[in-house]
Amino acid sequence: MYDKTVRRRRAVLLLLVVLSLILLTAYFGEAAGGQLHSVQRAFLTVLSPIQDGANKALKPVRDAFGWIGDTVDAKSERKQLVRQVDKLRREVIAEQTERSAYRELLALYRLDNRLSVSDYHPVTATVVAKSPNIWYSTVTIDKGEAAGVHINDPVINGEGLVGKVTQVASDGAQVSLITDSTMGVSARLGSTPATGIVQPKVGAPNDLLLQYLPANTQANRGDYVVTSGTVSSPDDSLYPPGIPIGQVTSVNEESAYRSVNVHPLADLHNLDVVQVLTSVRGSTPGKVSGLAANLPAGQTAAPGTAGTGALASATTGK
Amino acid sequence: MSAWEHTAASRAKAHGLFGPSFSPGIVARIALLAVIVVFFQTGVVSELSVLGVTVDLSPLLVAFVGLLCGSMLGAITGFAVGLLVDLALVQTLGVTSLIFTLIGYWSGRLRELRDPQAALTPLLVGAAATGASMVGYSLVEFLLGVEAPVSLELLRQIVLGVIAGAVAALPTWAVVRRSLEGGLPEDPRRRRRRAYTTGGLSPLTRA
Numbered sequence: 001m002y003d004k005t006v007r008r009r010r011a012v013l014l015l016l017v018v019l020s021l022i023l024l025t026a027y028f029g030e031a032a033g034g035q036l037h038s039v040q041r042a043f044l045t046v047l048s049p050i051q052d053g054a055n056k057a058l059k060p061v062r063d064a065f066g067w068i069g070d071t072v073d074a075k076s077e078r079k080q081l082v083r084q085v086d087k088l089r090r091e092v093i094a095e096q097t098e099r100s101a102y103r104e105l106l107a108l109y110r111l112d113n114r115l116s117v118s119d120y121h122p123v124t125a126t127v128v129a130k131s132p133n134i135w136y137s138t139v140t141i142d143k144g145e146a147a148g149v150h151i152n153d154p155v156i157n158g159e160g161l162v163g164k165v166t167q168v169a170s171d172g173a174q175v176s177l178i179t180d181s182t183m184g185v186s187a188r189l190g191s192t193p194a195t196g197i198v199q200p201k202v203g204a205p206n207d208l209l210l211q212y213l214p215a216n217t218q219a220n221r222g223d224y225v226v227t228s229g230t231v232s233s234p235d236d237s238l239y240p241p242g243i244p245i246g247q248v249t250s251v252n253e254e255s256a257y258r259s260v261n262v263h264p265l266a267d268l269h270n271l272d273v274v275q276v277l278t279s280v281r282g283s284t285p286g287k288v289s290g291l292a293a294n295l296p297a298g299q300t301a302a303p304g305t306a307g308t309g310a311l312a313s314a315t316t317g318k
Numbered sequence: 319m320s321a322w323e324h325t326a327a328s329r330a331k332a333h334g335l336f337g338p339s340f341s342p343g344i345v346a347r348i349a350l351l352a353v354i355v356v357f358f359q360t361g362v363v364s365e366l367s368v369l370g371v372t373v374d375l376s377p378l379l380v381a382f383v384g385l386l387c388g389s390m391l392g393a394i395t396g397f398a399v400g401l402l403v404d405l406a407l408v409q410t411l412g413v414t415s416l417i418f419t420l421i422g423y424w425s426g427r428l429r430e431l432r433d434p435q436a437a438l439t440p441l442l443v444g445a446a447a448t449g450a451s452m453v454g455y456s457l458v459e460f461l462l463g464v465e466a467p468v469s470l471e472l473l474r475q476i477v478l479g480v481i482a483g484a485v486a487a488l489p490t491w492a493v494v495r496r497s498l499e500g501g502l503p504e505d506p507r508r509r510r511r512r513a514y515t516t517g518g519l520s521p522l523t524r525a
Contacts, residue, residue, distance in 0.1 A: 009390050016397045016419045023401075024412030028462060036411055043405040051360065051406070058361045065366045 104273040107158020112275075117156070117240055120277035123147045127271045128172070137180035137200075139163075139271055144172045148278040152238075157274045160244035160265035161185065161227060165276060173276070177268050178245065179206065186230045187245055189213060189260065190223040198225060198245055198262060208246055208262040219260045223248040240277060344501040348383055348391070351497050352399045355379045356406055371478040373486040374448060376403055380418045381425040381447035382440065382494040386502055389426025396422030410462070417454035421447050444487025449480040 027036045105124070112118050125147070129140035143149050145168050155162045155175045163183065167174035176183055179200045187198040187210055194217040201207040210225055225248065229241025246262035359375045366372060380399050384392020400415030425443055428434065453476065 012390055013393050013419070013423050016393055017416060020397065020400070020412045020416035020419060022412070024410060024416065024458075027411040040405055040408055040411065044408060047406055051357065054357045055361045058358065062362045062365055065362065069366060069368065 101273055104158050108156075108273070108275055111156065111158055111243075117243075117275070117277055120154075120240060120279055121148065122156075122275040123149060123278050124273060124275050125149075125173075126273055130271070137177045138166070139175050139177065141173050141175055141274060141276070142171065143276060144169045146170050147276075149173050149276050150278065153279070154239045154243070154277045155274050156243055156277065157266055157271060159267065160246070161239065162266050162268065162271065162274055164239075175274070175276075178208065178264060178266075179268060185239060185245065186228045187225050188228040188241075189217060189219055189225055189248070192217060195228045195230065196257075196259070201261065206264070206268075207249070208264055209259055210248075210262050211257065211259040213258040213260065215256060215258050217258050219248055219251045219258065221248055221250060223260075224265075225260075225262050238279075341501065344387065344391075344498060347498055347501055348387075348395055349398075351383075351494065352379065352395065352402060356399065356402050359403075360406055368482065369478055371475060371482050373482045374451065374479070375486065375490055376400075376414075377418060377421055377447040377451040378444045378483060378487055378490040379494060380422045381443050382491050383498070384422040384425030384427075385429050385440070385443055386495065386498055387426065389423045389430055392422030392424075392426030393419050394422070396420070413455070413458050413462075417451050417458070420454070421450055424450075440491035441484050441487045444490065445480050445484035448483025448487075449476065452476045452479050 023036070027034075030036060108122075108124070112122065123143050125141035125143035127139045128142045141149075141155075149165055149168055151165055151168055153165045155164055161178055163175045163177040163180065165173045166176040166182075178185060178198065181200055183198075183200065185198040186195060188195045189210065194213050196210045196213040198208050198210050201209040208225075213219065225245045227239040227241055227243040227245060229239065244265050246264045248260045249263050250261045252259045252261065355375050363375055364372050376399055380392065380396040383395040387395075396418030397415045400413075400418035401411070403409070403414045403418075404411045425447065428443070456472065456476075
């Protein structure tokens with residue numbers, strides 16, 4: 001009996017294995033249109049609707065399992081995306097900084113071309129420190145004596161006049177902005193020959209006041225105020241003529257003189273790249289600056305808009 | 319014919335051609351379970367991937383049927399489930415049948431020869447069945463000339479598959495056992511319980 005059971009069991013196993021091998025061989029050997037393939041296709045035809053129904057019925061189960069898997073995956077994906085966002089943010093910031101610097105340099109380049117400031121040996125510098133409050137009136141730049149920067153050198157950016165150098169070290173300098181209370185810039189109103197002094201407006205640190213204009217000066221809102229190219233005192237800086245300072249916002253009627261309120265063109269709160277106009281000794285601007293520095297107190301170096309050219313002629317005796 | 323032979327013959331006649339566990343009821347249950355498992359496998363489990371591998375419930379089912387019902391029914395279930403899988407997934411007919419037949423037979427023989435009662439037996443059997451099916455598939459595919467490099471990736475897939483099979487083994491075992499419960503005249507636990515409580519003598523009493 002035991003032998004019979006064992007023999008039967010082995011026979012069944014052998015039968016199933018042989019049947020599997022026959023199926024395997026026949027299926028593998030026949031063409032795609034063979035009988036076994038046809039049987040399989042027929043089975044699939046019958047099974048497909050059932051599978052489809054089962055698939056739909058089991059979708060909630062699949063979704064539930066999938067939700068768990070997605071949650072696990074989402075955590076690692078989130079970490080990865082956070083890292084990616086950080087990287088992209090750094091790249092965007094770097095690009096924005098570069099673009100901003102490019103725009104400022106482009107503006108400076110255009111200003112150079114328009115005003116021929118290259119005669120003044122401009123030194124491009126980066127602002128490295130600013131006063132943290134809105135009342136600041138000085139900034140620190142990364143170029144100093146080693147780069148040819150001297151006290152009283154004018155400082156400009158692509159928008160217009162920024163200020164002048166008031167302290168200088170070997171590799172850095174302090175620039176007083178035109179809104180600093182100690183500043184006074186000889187300026188001209190638009191295309192008129194009328195000149196005056198631009199000074200910070202008391203109580204409004206972001207605004208300027210062009211004072212001491214002749215009473216008959218025609219001033220309109222929106223007129224541009226530019227440097228006149230003259231100095232009002234020996235301690236003053238000789239700014240090249242024609243550098244934009246600001247735009248007239250309102251006109252004040254006074255008795256003997258006329259004054260206008262001026263809004264600076266340069267965004268003094270967002271300075272990044274500036275140019276220091278260094279007058280190299282021996283150059284024409286350098287000679288003019290030297291002459292201006294040697295003038296007696298209270299004497300104006302040169303009137304009108306001839307500016308540097310006229311002063312240069314006087315200096316050289318032509 | 320002796321009395322013992324008469325008893326054995328009548329028992330064999332009562333239990334059918336292939337042994338005590340091959341009754342129409344249990345066959346129907348196994349068939350229903352096989353269809354459900356194959357549909358559940360193709361409809362749900364195959365679409366859930368963990369660490370790049372999916373759990374295959376079919377070899378687990380075959381192995382557990384063998385473990386519960388014996389080698390004969392295990393082998394036949396393996397062949398049938400393999401055929402169903404090959405037909406449903408439009409695979410090469412005979413490959414899965416061959417592998418599952420051997421898995422079912424082996425697990426059935428394990429029960430018949432060792433009758434393991436440890437709690438971890440289903441887990442180990444499940445892992446072994448999954449590993450055997452994966453290795454078997456690879457061997458048959460290589461023999462059939464499917465060009466796939468034997469790489470670390472393949473080994474990694476097999477190892478992860480075995481782990482996944484082991485993880486799924488205990489719940490699958492519980493489901494299979496619960497489904498076939500009552501139709502198993504030779505339920506090992508019931509047999510053991512009966513030995514001590516319903517007429518059988520405990521080893522201590524016998525001593």
